[in-house]
Amino acid sequence: MKSNKRFFATSLIVCLTIGIFAVVGFVQAAESEQKTQEGKKEILEGAKQIMDGNKMVMDMMAKKGISDAALTAAGKKMGEGYDMVTKGAGMMTGGTMAQGKQMVKDGAKMMLDAQLATSDAVEKHGMTVQCSSVLETCAIGQKKMEFGREFWGD
Numbered sequence: 101m102k103s104n105k106r107f108f109a110t111s112l113i114v115c116l117t118i119g120i121f122a123v124v125g126f127v128q129a130a131e132s133e134q135k136t137q138e139g140k141k142e143i144l145e146g147a148k149q150i151m152d153g154n155k156m157v158m159d160m161m162a163k164k165g166i167s168d169a170a171l172t173a174a175g176k177k178m179g180e181g182y183d184m185v186t187k188g189a190g191m192m193t194g195g196t197m198a199q200g201k202q203m204v205k206d207g208a209k210m211m212l213d214a215q216l217a218t219s220d221a222v223e224k225h226g227m228t229v230q231c232s233s234v235l236e237t238c239a240i241g242q243k244k245m246e247f248g249r250e251f252w253g254d
Contacts, residue, residue: 136197140189142248143204147185149241150211154178154218156234166225174217181210208245215242 158175161168188203215238222231 136192136201139248139250140192140204142244143185143208144189144248146241146244146246146248147182147208147211149244150215150238151178151182153234153238153241154215157218157222157231157238160231160234161222161225161227164225164227164230166227168221168225170217170224171221174214174221177210177217178214181207181214183207184210205249208249212242212245 154175158171161171184207185204186207188200188205188207191197191200191203193200218238219235222228222235228235
């Protein structure tokens with residue numbers, strides 16, 4: 101009889117321990133998922149701001165009759181990066197989470213590189229004053245993207 105009680109007590113302790121670890125793991129996974137989604141939201145908002153700002157800069161330059169191969173290449177790279185960010189964000193669920201995250205990171209890097217090229221072209225053509233508010237909007241978008249990546253812890 102004593103052996104049955106001991107077995108029951110041991111089994112109960114083991115089951116409770118497993119249950120506690122399962123709950124803790126579930127809570128950590130849910131917390132991680134929430135951070136990932138918050139980061140994704142920030143990155144998408146920042147990417148949209150940068151994309152819109154870049155379009156405005158290109159429009160301003162075109163109105164002034166300024167045509168620059170580097171600016172055109174930056175615009176193309178910006179579009180490709182934005183497409184990559186949005187596609188990767190859509191993939192960030194379940195089994196494709198890591199692949200989607202990587203795609204968002206790569207697209208964000210492309211966009212930030214393109215934004216630097218755009219800023220250089222603006223400066224090169226002496227349009228810094230005319231484009232300053234738009235470039236500030238792009239800088240805010242860049243900060244949002246960087247802030248979003250901080251949620252991911254990498």
